[in-house]
Amino acid sequence: MPESIRERVMVRFERCVGCHSCELACRVAHSRSGSLAVAILEEPKPKRRIFVEQAAESPAPFLCRHCEDAPCVRCCPTGALRFDEASGLVVYGVDRCIGCHACVMACPFGVIQPGAGDLFVVKCDRCPDRDLPACVEACPTKALVLERDFLLDRRRRTVRRFVEAARTAGTEADFVATGSIGNP
Amino acid sequence: MKTVRTVCPYCAVGCHLDLVVENGRITGLEYALDAPINAGRLCAKGHAALDILSHPQRLTHPLRRSPSGWKRVSWDEALDTAAEQIQRILSTHGPQSLAFLATAKGTNEENYLVQKLARVLGTHNVDHCARLCHASTLTGLGPMLGMGAATNPLWDLARSHCLFFVGSNLAENHPVAFQWVQKAKDAGARILVADPRRTPTAWIADLYLPVRPGTDLALFAAMLHVIFQEGLQNDRFIADRTTGVEALRASVMRTDPHWAARITGVPARDIVRAARLYATASKAALIYCMGVTQHVFGTETVRACAALALVTGHVGKEGSGLFPVRGQDNVQGACDMGALSGLLPGYRPVTDAEARSFFEKAWGLPSGTLPTTAGLTVTEIEQAAGKTIQSLIAIGENPVVTSPNSSKTREALQRLPFFLVVDLFLTETAELAHLVLPAAAWAEKSGSRTNTDRRVQWSSQVVPPPGEARPDWAILVSLAHRLGLAKYFPYESPEDVLEEIRHAVPAYKGITPERLRQSTCGIPWPCPDEAHPGTPVLYENRFATEDGLAKLYPLEFAGLPETPDADYPFCLTTGRMTLHYNSGAMTRRTESLLSRAPYLTVEVHPEDAAREGLKSQDHVWVITRRGSIKAQVHLTRAITPGVVFIPFHFPETNRLTQDVLDPQAKIPEYKSAACRLEKVIEG
Numbered sequence: 001m002p003e004s005i006r007e008r009v010m011v012r013f014e015r016c017v018g019c020h021s022c023e024l025a026c027r028v029a030h031s032r033s034g035s036l037a038v039a040i041l042e043e044p045k046p047k048r049r050i051f052v053e054q055a056a057e058s059p060a061p062f063l064c065r066h067c068e069d070a071p072c073v074r075c076c077p078t079g080a081l082r083f084d085e086a087s088g089l090v091v092y093g094v095d096r097c098i099g100c101h102a103c104v105m106a107c108p109f110g111v112i113q114p115g116a117g118d119l120f121v122v123k124c125d126r127c128p129d130r131d132l133p134a135c136v137e138a139c140p141t142k143a144l145v146l147e148r149d150f151l152l153d154r155r156r157r158t159v160r161r162f163v164e165a166a167r168t169a170g171t172e173a174d175f176v177a178t179g180s181i182g183n184p
Numbered sequence: 185m186k187t188v189r190t191v192c193p194y195c196a197v198g199c200h201l202d203l204v205v206e207n208g209r210i211t212g213l214e215y216a217l218d219a220p221i222n223a224g225r226l227c228a229k230g231h232a233a234l235d236i237l238s239h240p241q242r243l244t245h246p247l248r249r250s251p252s253g254w255k256r257v258s259w260d261e262a263l264d265t266a267a268e269q270i271q272r273i274l275s276t277h278g279p280q281s282l283a284f285l286a287t288a289k290g291t292n293e294e295n296y297l298v299q300k301l302a303r304v305l306g307t308h309n310v311d312h313c314a315r316l317c318h319a320s321t322l323t324g325l326g327p328m329l330g331m332g333a334a335t336n337p338l339w340d341l342a343r344s345h346c347l348f349f350v351g352s353n354l355a356e357n358h359p360v361a362f363q364w365v366q367k368a369k370d371a372g373a374r375i376l377v378a379d380p381r382r383t384p385t386a387w388i389a390d391l392y393l394p395v396r397p398g399t400d401l402a403l404f405a406a407m408l409h410v411i412f413q414e415g416l417q418n419d420r421f422i423a424d425r426t427t428g429v430e431a432l433r434a435s436v437m438r439t440d441p442h443w444a445a446r447i448t449g450v451p452a453r454d455i456v457r458a459a460r461l462y463a464t465a466s467k468a469a470l471i472y473c474m475g476v477t478q479h480v481f482g483t484e485t486v487r488a489c490a491a492l493a494l495v496t497g498h499v500g501k502e503g504s505g506l507f508p509v510r511g512q513d514n515v516q517g518a519c520d521m522g523a524l525s526g527l528l529p530g531y532r533p534v535t536d537a538e539a540r541s542f543f544e545k546a547w548g549l550p551s552g553t554l555p556t557t558a559g560l561t562v563t564e565i566e567q568a569a570g571k572t573i574q575s576l577i578a579i580g581e582n583p584v585v586t587s588p589n590s591s592k593t594r595e596a597l598q599r600l601p602f603f604l605v606v607d608l609f610l611t612e613t614a615e616l617a618h619l620v621l622p623a624a625a626w627a628e629k630s631g632s633r634t635n636t637d638r639r640v641q642w643s644s645q646v647v648p649p650p651g652e653a654r655p656d657w658a659i660l661v662s663l664a665h666r667l668g669l670a671k672y673f674p675y676e677s678p679e680d681v682l683e684e685i686r687h688a689v690p691a692y693k694g695i696t697p698e699r700l701r702q703s704t705c706g707i708p709w710p711c712p713d714e715a716h717p718g719t720p721v722l723y724e725n726r727f728a729t730e731d732g733l734a735k736l737y738p739l740e741f742a743g744l745p746e747t748p749d750a751d752y753p754f755c756l757t758t759g760r761m762t763l764h765y766n767s768g769a770m771t772r773r774t775e776s777l778l779s780r781a782p783y784l785t786v787e788v789h790p791e792d793a794a795r796e797g798l799k800s801q802d803h804v805w806v807i808t809r810r811g812s813i814k815a816q817v818h819l820t821r822a823i824t825p826g827v828v829f830i831p832f833h834f835p836e837t838n839r840l841t842q843d844v845l846d847p848q849a850k851i852p853e854y855k856s857a858a859c860r861l862e863k864v865i866e867g
Contacts, residue, residue, distance in 0.1 A: 074215050075224065077222075077225045077360045077362055077363045078363055079363070096366060098355035098362050098385075098387070099356070100227050100228060100355065100356065100359030100762055101227070101762055101780065102226055102227045102228055102230075102231065102359060104780070105226075106226070
């Protein structure tokens with residue numbers, strides 16, 4: 001299994017401009033045709049797995065967290081939802097699903113929704129066939145990032161902040177970098 | 185913060201759920217991961233169970249009808265009025281003018297008290313909704329096997345090698361129980377499903393039989409024919425443990441698969457396959473539900489189910505048995521407690537003089553108090569309302585929604601001189617009452633409940649009821665006291681009532697409140713003494729009949745009372761759906777469930793829709809000889825062409841159903857009616 005599958009999609013809320021590109025990309029990625037032009041006409045309409053919600057007047061994308069001790073997995077009577085240790089994802093096996101909606105009710109984030117057509121519930125599968133999930137690829141402001149990129153990015157930003165601080169106000173930054181500030 | 189374990193109030197699987205209590209209030213629900221029954225799993229309705237407790241529409245005070253609308257009254261005034269009215273009617277019209285509807289949503293103790301109150305007052309006019317779902321199981325299985333209950337625990341399904349579902353949609357209606365079906369399938373079991381709809385239960389079927397509504401009897405008869413013809417019967421079991429096989433064999437001589445194929449719509453070769461798969465499996469389970477029981481030949485069809493299990497020897501061992509899956513959390517218990525017009529507690533017929541004198545002595549009644557003939561059933565009470573029945577006390581029942589041809593039921597209930605309803609909400613039925621008393625919901629009272637596989641479980645009170653609402657048992661005891669019956673109702677707690685039940689119902693003899701509180705997954709009856717662990721599998725060595733042998737009956741056929749014709753070309757069938765429950769009194773008030781299934785829909789096959797000029801989401805009138813209702817079209821290939829399906833959780837549905845009863849069980853025909861569809865023209 002490629003290592004990238006282990007990684008979750010993280011959200012940098014401050015970057016989201018509410019363009020809904022992720023939702024559209026998700027729909028297309030989970031359509032039968034996989035092409036925007038054709039997907040628009042598909043019946044039943046392809047469903048998105050990511051939701052851009054409006055919260056405190058700013059847009060915020062939200063999707064399955066693939067929890068390790070997931071309530072949806074705990075309540076699923078047939079084992080259609082299970083936590084896959086190898087990939088670190090909550091995976092959905094439609095062949096075992098009976099459409100009982102227990103997971104829909106149990107998910108504390110409201111990111112599992114009743115399906116349409118031949119799927120009984122719809123949730124993020126982290127695009128198993130793609131290197132980069134469709135939503136991440138589509139996000140123009142890089143508000144959505146893979147966990148690996150997220151950590152890398154956060155580390156670099158922190159380092160950059162330290163370096164910039166060091167250049168402007170020398171001594172204080174030295175203390176921050178060695179961790180002595182706040183812990184005299 | 186602490187958690188209290190309770191039993192889910194919805195279907196009859198009996199799942200455990202833990203309620204989180206902080207400062208005397210329920211603040212959340214936790215999965216009972218260590219519960220042996222559901223291991224933390226809950227279905228959508230279980231998840232939404234808490235919404236009922238804190239619902240803003242809950243009744244919190246007694247209400248009395250007045251010319252200007254509902255008037256809030258005190259409990260004293262309400263109970264005095266009720267007692268006065270009952271006494272007036274009793275003295276002018278006699279006890280046969282009183283009727284009681286018990287509830288499968290109440291505890292065993294409450295059901296016991298309802299029937300006791302009716303019988304102490306001198307009438308057997310007490311019944312409950314089992315009459316509308318599994319009465320034919322009692323009348324069908326009772327005489328054949330000795331008891332009309334499931335023979336094995338639900339988890340036994342996992343041990344079966346062949347699971348035959350007839351008229352049961354376990355996946356949608358009892359989702360948690362479906363885990364054992366999946367387990368069996370994983371272990372290589374064959375799954376057979378006979379249903380007019382390719383339900384979620386049928387998705388995993390190895391063989392799906394699209395039987396026409398109401399024709400299951402012909403399917404069973406043809407399977408029995410094949411079994412006898414091919415010598416697949418279990419001769420040893422038949423010889424050792426049954427009687428009457430010759431008459432049965434003779435009655436199925438002519439019912440070959442080609443004959444059945446014409447009636448049922450199932451290809452003859454599939455009937456043969458099904459018979460072979462079921463008969464030759466070393467362990468086979470037959471699971472049936474309302475698709476089999478809610479028919480004018482419900483009793484006959486249940487008998488055919490049992491006959492199939494008996495001639496193949498698939499009864500009385502682990503993994504092999506008959507599973508009539510009950511719909512409500514305590515419908516089994518309410519039956520056990522004798523909340524039925526023809527049966528005293530413990531299934532002793534009211535026509536049995538010995539049984540009557542046993543209860544007269546046990547309850548301290550003068551000899552001859554109990555009438556010698558059966559009382560009126562749910563549907564008969566409604567028919568007689570305002571005529572011979574002058575007073576009706578309905579607890580947790582909503583007949584205006586659940587009874588067949590329900591417009592007639594509404595009219596009948598309006599004729600009643602005195603109508604008392606005890607419920608959680610002002611339901612469609614409560615709106616017609618003269619007096620409405622607020623009841624406590626499941627977590628607001630303690631008591632025992634019996635799930636579909638006869639497992640008696642204790643559910644504790646977690647919080648007090650809202651406002652002035654009271655548990656049914658307390659209401660019944662106070663009403664009995666005001667009627668001057670205090671000496672017959674000396675109870676102070678549900679535990680006191682259970683102590684009496686233990687002496688009245690032999691199967692519950694060993695089930696003490698202490699044992700129930702301590703047991704982690706309840707005690708399956710029969711439990712004859714306090715050291716007995718309970719009986720998960722029935723009939724291992726002998727049947728509960730007098731001679732210990734199962735009785736086989738010949739099968740008889742009659743035509744369906746109403747079949748599609750030129751004016752009404754479709755067959756209408758009704759049933760349940762995942763997100764709603766029975767009359768919808770609770771689930772249609774639960775926003776999280778209602779918002780996901782808000783409309784009444786009618787399932788139509790695309791071919792039928794094309795012929796009628798209907799598109800998905802069109803609004804149509806569904807019309808039968810009884811009435812017409814508006815529904816939204818849902819196109820699906822899951823339904824047999826020529827059949828349309830409507831869920832029965834909406835108040836309109838039962839306006840359409842037929843008003844005919846099975847002669848023995850008095851169960852109404854809900855599953856087939858001739859109908860037509862007409863597009864609604866707006867404006």
